[in-house]
Amino acid sequence: MPLPTGDITWPPPYLAPALDAMHTWDTWWSGDPDRLEQLYGGRSGGAPDPRRLQYAGGVVGRIARWWWGTPIAPGERRTKMHVPIAGDLCGGSADLLFSEPPTFTVDDTTTQARLDKLTDDGMLATLQTAAEVGAALGGVYLRPVYDTDIADRPWIDAVHADRGIPEFRWGRLAAVTFWRVVGEEDGQVWRHLERHEPGVILHGLYQGTRDRLGRPVPLEDNPATAGFAGAVTEEGAIPTWYGGLDVAYVPNQSSRRWRSAPRLQDLGRSDLDGIEPLMDSLDETYSSWMRDIRLGKGRIVVPNAYLQSTAPGRGASWNPDQEAYAGLNMLARPDASGQLTVAQFAIRVQEHRDTAEDLVNQILRSAGYSGQTFGIGGDVAVTATEVTARERRSMTTRGRKILRWRPALAHVIEALLAVDQAVFGTSLVPQRPTVEFADSVQEDPLSLANTADVLRRAQAASTDTLVRMAHPEWDDTQVAAEVERIQQEQGMAVPDPMQSGALS
Template sequence: MPLPDDDDMCWPPRRITPALKAINEWDTWWSGDPQRLTALYGGGGTYGMPDPKNSQYRGGMLGRISRWWWGTPPAPGELRSHTHIPIAGDICSASANLLFSEPPRVSVTDSEATQARIDSVCGDRFHATLLRAAELAAALGGVYLRPVADVTLADAPWLDIVHPDRALPEFTWGRLSAVTFWRVVECEDGQVWRHLERHEPGVILHGLYQGTDDRLGHPVPLEDQEETAPLAAKVDDQGRIPTAYPRLGIAYVPNQPTRRWRSLPLLSNLGRSDLDGIENLMDDLDQAHASWMRDLRLGAGRAVIPNAMMQSLGPGRGGYWNPAQEMYTGLDMLTKPGESPLTLVQFDIRVQEHKDTCDDLVKKIVRSAGYSEQTFGSDGEVAVTATEVSAKGQRSETTRGNKILSWRPGLGDVIQALLAMDADLYRSGADWSQRPLVEFQDGIQEDALTLANTAEVLERAKAASTETKVRMQHPEWDDTRVQTEVAAIHAETGQAVPDPMQTGLIP
């Protein structure tokens, strides 16, 4: 399918508008910026004055959301605490750490040269990219992975990330069959230049369009913009660049199955954010914490004093009150002889009530997002063994396992495309015909004492070989190191000496 040629085409297309609105809301919570939250829900105003929006007076879901904490304008004279608990960022970061705190193992069989090239390509930078991609997917509902290369920058291709709100996907029977990425390369005098990059099996199409904020506009030569000019020498007369990989070289990894768009064919495969459905709970948490901070502000010790004790500005000019000083003034009051004119005022600070409320909301948020409280280091829950960690973190491990089901095939596809690009552009000799096997590390590692006790029990039962026990104790070792350790153990214990009954020396 060619690139669009309709000058009046709406962009982004209206059929993905519901997804873009949801992604924008999740992104705002993920960013943790109170000003963005206020702008999203229509709160705030100019110079501290209320600036209500029409949506705040409406009924239904829209009105209710618009009247959330971040969307309710403060009353005249009220100080709004803009403290925000960035729990959305914590949830997305925890999701990434659960998946890729340890790099996945990528392997192929029957090709040592290809395995060596995989180890070189899938190094620390590859691992860091996966961590960023996993956090992005948890926040926005999914992420696109694409292999890129530049022989002037690196000696091997690498993995790139594309955000889901900059892509127009096409799915066939639930699988990504084509996708169009776009980016804005320039804006000037109401004109917007967009670069469209469409990926199809075996080919990539590039196009530059001049339009407006909401219209794609007409195609213009790639040479018109500095960022796209280098592509002009690479594409044919139809804007196509053939690839060495015959299938689609892009992988889309949905975070979790979607709930809100199941009846929309295009959007039903996009996936959902970890933040989907808990926005109201996060809003309640911010409101509870702001109330706590308000108690602290109002609970500051004050003293009520007579007007006569105010700071004078001079004859006929009255006095002034500095709210920063710890005095309330302005009362014409008489005192009895011998009594102090000062009246101390100290309001109670409801620390425990607010803490209990916030703790309960955090538990509900974490549980609704699909994680265990232990994952976020809940107070008073310190596990000392891997068994206890596994028991208390069962919900998080289940969520991690569900996400791995989407990440494993996606990584396998994109790494195969990465190897094809490596063999074509860098002449590495890697055999990309075999799809790599991706194995995720165990998220919970047993402690050394537990492993040693297990190995001892297996030894007494004669239920495992020396190699099996060594691999159990050191799962991170490669085959060479394992065999070396097995040989050393056999030499020390005398097992390396051949059995005389098997040599024929003893009749």
């Protein structure tokens, strides 16, 4: 299927529900109070409260009735606080998946050596960013890219879910069109469309408006796409040197919202889906808490006689450290109307703390995580077994996400090896690797040592088994060398008598 040729609505209308939801999740993830007020319509300072929209039905009325949709009262400054728990959730999801780099193994030794160079720390940083974006927007695209002017190898690039128009077939990504705005001037918008199909990438530049794609124009017309002009064929295509689709889509979790929408049902679900009202209530709770603190500040109301004129037109002031005031006979008045008045309101600390903690726990539980993962729930566990038990819900969520990340990573790494062979001429055999994720919870070294000591004294494990237990990341060669060193130090490295007799 080629790139669009006519002036159509962009993005396609059928994607509007998904893009609107992604915009909401992105706003919460950004942690910007200004964007939250703009999203829910609470920025109109001085507007009447309640507003007419808050009585409306449907989505507009429901959104306007949120706390972030309440306008600021006339004459008051904005005192709304935002708790960035959405960012903590998405960042914690990425940490659970890629706190340590995954391992990629292939059968060919030459390919494995090259693969180790391609999957360096830079790829781990990309995967961490992609995992956080996917947790926020419901999914992320991975693709191999290269630029011979800045690097001697290809690398993995992540494309956000709201910048792709996917096409699924039987639940699998069959093609995708990425788009970006490369220029805006006098109401005109230039968009670069990049369509990925099996074996090729189609590039096109379009001049249109904010909601219309417009007409196709030459790639040379914009500096952002001029570099593709000399590389594309007459059809505007660039080969990928990979037989299948060179893009992998990683859904965060299975979708609930678009289950009945045929063209949206394969999109992923954000970790923030469904907990927006809880996050709104959490912000309201913390803002109320801070309001109590502001109102609870001690204030002294003094009579006019206590004030000292500063200068004509500059008002008056009162010095609370002055010890004596002359001519204030009003202090003896029986009605005490001129006395000092101290205003001190109570601060409801415990009520706000309990409400906030309950909301946070409900948010984490609804998102699929345990409080222990985010430092909530008492003392830190001592052993890895206890940690796993306390974070069971988080570990279960991590396992579900790994089921989606593992095949996507294997697919995109195979495409990366194909690009490396074709563009950079490396002598390797492109093949799909085996992907293994590291344990997110590492056993304490002291606990491992105690376990190994008990097994050795019980003669329940060999030296080889104990070394593998203490160093699960070692390969067979490292384990064998360590076993040999231990046997030599303990005087157990005795020659085999059967072999000695054979030699004699």
